[in-house]
Each structure stands twice: as structure tokens, then as C-alpha cells.
Amino acid sequence: MIVPMSHILIFSGIMFFLGFACVLAQRNLIMILIGVEVMLNAVGVTLAGASALWQQVDGQIFVIFLMAMTSAEVSISLAVVVYLSRRKKTIEADAFSEMNG
Amino acid sequence: MAAILFYILAATALGATLMCITRRNPVHAVIYLVNAFFALALIFYILGAPLVAAWEVIIYAGAIMVLFLFIIMMLELAPTETPRGPGWRRWGPVVVLSSVLLGCTVALILADPGGGAAIPTYYASPREFGYALFHEYALAVQVVSFQLLFAAVGAYYVGRSGPGAMETAEDREGSP
Numbered sequence: 001m002i003v004p005m006s007h008i009l010i011f012s013g014i015m016f017f018l019g020f021a022c023v024l025a026q027r028n029l030i031m032i033l034i035g036v037e038v039m040l041n042a043v044g045v046t047l048a049g050a051s052a053l054w055q056q057v058d059g060q061i062f063v064i065f066l067m068a069m070t071s072a073e074v075s076i077s078l079a080v081v082v083y084l085s086r087r088k089k090t091i092e093a094d095a096f097s098e099m100n101g
Numbered sequence: 102m103a104a105i106l107f108y109i110l111a112a113t114a115l116g117a118t119l120m121c122i123t124r125r126n127p128v129h130a131v132i133y134l135v136n137a138f139f140a141l142a143l144i145f146y147i148l149g150a151p152l153v154a155a156w157e158v159i160i161y162a163g164a165i166m167v168l169f170l171f172i173i174m175m176l177e178l179a180p181t182e183t184p185r186g187p188g189w190r191r192w193g194p195v196v197v198l199s200s201v202l203l204g205c206t207v208a209l210i211l212a213d214p215g216g217g218a219a220i221p222t223y224y225a226s227p228r229e230f231g232y233a234l235f236h237e238y239a240l241a242v243q244v245v246s247f248q249l250l251f252a253a254v255g256a257y258y259v260g261r262s263g264p265g266a267m268e269t270a271e272d273r274e275g276s277p
Contacts, residue, residue, distance in 0.1 A: 002103045002104055002107060002147060002148070002219060002220055002221075002222060003103075003104045003107050003108070003219060003220070004217050004218060004219050004220065005218075005220050006210050006211060006213065006217060007107075008148075008220075009210045010207055010210055011111045011114075011115070013203060013206045013207060013210065014115055014203060015114065015115060015118055017199045017200075017202060017203040017206075018115070018118045018119060018122055018199075019118075019122070020199055020202070021122060021192075021195045021196065021199040022121075022122035024195040024198070024199070025122075025191050025192050025195040026122070027191075028127060030127045030130075030169065030172070030173060031122070031124075031127060031130060033169070034121065034122070034127070034130055034131070034134060034169070035122060037134065037161075037165070038118055038121070038122070038134070038137075041137075041138070041141055041161070044141075044145075044153075044157075045141065045144060045145075045148075048144075048145050048148045048149075048150045048153060049148055049220070051148070051149070051150065051223070051225070052148045052149050052150075052220050052221075052222075052223040053220045055221065055223055057225045057229055057230055057233045058233065058237075060150045060152070060153050060225055060230060061230070061233055061234050061238055063145075063150070063153045064152075064153065064156065064234070065241060065245055067156060067157075067160050067161070068245045068248070068249060069245070069248065070161075070165065071160065071164070071165065071249065071252070072248050072249050072251070072252030073252075074165050074168060074169075075168075075252050075253065075256045076252050076255050076256055076259070078168060078169070078172045078256075079255070079256035079257075079259040079260045080259055081172060081176075082172060082175070082176070082259075082260055083259050083260065085176050091176065
């Protein structure tokens with residue numbers, strides 16, 4: 001027997017909202033991406049816990065898909081960060097506040 | 102035994118994540134995040150997912166975080182300038198909002214009467230895992246592989262130089 005499911009949910013909830021606070025508070029594009037990573041990992045813990053709760057392997061497979069999705073997201077978003085830093089010489093999010101077609 | 106380990110690892114992961122999101126230097130944040138991911142990998146192992154634990158270390162801590170470090174060092178942000186992080190004026194409302202949302206979430210979780218029972222021990226063998234992944238979810242695996250291909254093409258398109266590249270600051274300064 002391991003811990004109750006509610007403790008796993010509370011743990012992943014705290015972790016999710018830590019990432020959420022990072023996305024809201026930080027203005028560095030790299031730190032915003034790190035916050036997104038933390039949130040995605042919290043969701044992965046929930047999926048693995050649900051997999052153990054129902055004794056089915058499906059939750060773990062969803063964690064694998066989540067990792068693949070995260071890899072794609074990180075590669076695209078870091079390429080965009082490099083492009084933005086080449087464009088304005090900064091990665092502070094406030095510098096990109098105007099639309100310019 | 103597993104329960105005590107879970108609580109220790111959960112505290113480690115939360116502490117490392119808290120240190121990570123409050124750092125001003127992105128390099129320090131990435132190092133703390135690698136620490137949190139190692140703790141998370143052990144939590145995955147306790148929850149009966151050894152393959153997910155291995156891939157957490159290999160993909161997240163090994164590949165994605167090193168990619169972050171490459172980008173940070175390529176942009177030359179790390180040693181020369183430590184950017185000013187958000188102060189209390191910016192953290193205050195964020196902490197209040199996140200705490201309210203987290204409190205509501207925890208209240209909802211604790212309101213569930215069936216959530217207090219300990220979940221049984223579980224272990225997904227690699228055979229079972231692989232059979233489900235490539236049998237029931239075979240179509241999803243192909244869709245995910247297409248998604249990775251599109252991401253690679255998109256990253257190449259955004260980052261390429263030469264004719265047809267996206268406009269940058271040097272181009273605008275050079276052109277009339």
C-alpha cells in the first residue's frame with residue numbers, strides 16, 4: 001500500500017500552481033518556459049497516480065505522450081526564443097508588447 | 102516504507118521547484134529543476150512506473166534541460182548579466198491568486214470521501230507496457246511521431262538563416 005490518492009493529487013496541485021505562479025510572475029521568456037515545464041510534470045504525476053489507483057497501464061502511456069508533446073513544444077518555443085532574441089537583443093517579455101506585421 | 106519515501110521525495114521536489122521559480126539567473130533555475138526532476142523520477146518509480154521514471158531522467162533531465170542550458174548559454178545571458186527578477190510588487194498578486202486557486206483545489210480534493218484510502222501497490226512490467234503502447238495506442242504513437250516531425254520542421258523554419266529567413270534586427274538595420 002502506498003499513499004492515498006488525495007495526497008498525490010495535493011502534491012501535484014501544489015506543483016502545478018508553483019509553475020503557474022512562475023508563468024505569471026516572471027518576465028524572462030526562459031523562466032516562463034520553465035514554469036510551463038513544471039506544470040506539465042505535475043500533470044504527469046497525476047496521470048501516473050491514476051494509473052496506480054485503477055491498476056491500469058493507460059495512465060503511464062499518457063505520461064509518455066505528454067513527454068513527447070513536451071519535447072515538441074520545447075523545440076518550437078526555444079527556436080522562437082532564439083528568433084526573438086536575435087530580433088530585439090533581449091528576452092524580456094515586456095519588450096515584445098506591440099504587434100508589427 | 103514507500104509512503105515515507107514518497108513524502109520525503111515530494112518535499113524535495115516541491116522545495117527544489119520553489120527555489121527554481123524564484124531564481125533570477127536562469128542557469129540556477131535549470132539546475133534546481135533538474136534536482137526536482139530526479140525526485141519526480143523516483144516518485145514515478147514508487148507509483149509503479151519504472152519506464153516512465155527512466156524516461157523522466159533521460160528525456161527531461163537529460164535532453165530538455167540540457168537544451169535549455171544550450172539556449173541560455175548561446176544567448177549569452179548567464180555570466181555577464183543577471184537580469185533583475187520580479188520584485189514583491191509583482192510576486193504579491195501572483196501569490197494571492199495562486200494560493201486562492203490552490204486552496205479551492207485542495208478543498209475539492211479533500212471533499213472527496215473516497216480519496217482517503219491508500220492506493221494499492223502497482224507495477225507495470227515492460228511487457229505489459231509495450232503491448233498496450235504498440236497495440237491499443239498504435240495510432241496515437243504514429244500521431245505523436247508526426248507531431249515531433251512537424252515540430253522539427255517548424256523549429257528549422259523559425260531558426261534558419263539565408264534567403265527566405267525571417268526578418269531580424271540586423272536585416273532591418275542593413276536594408277534601406
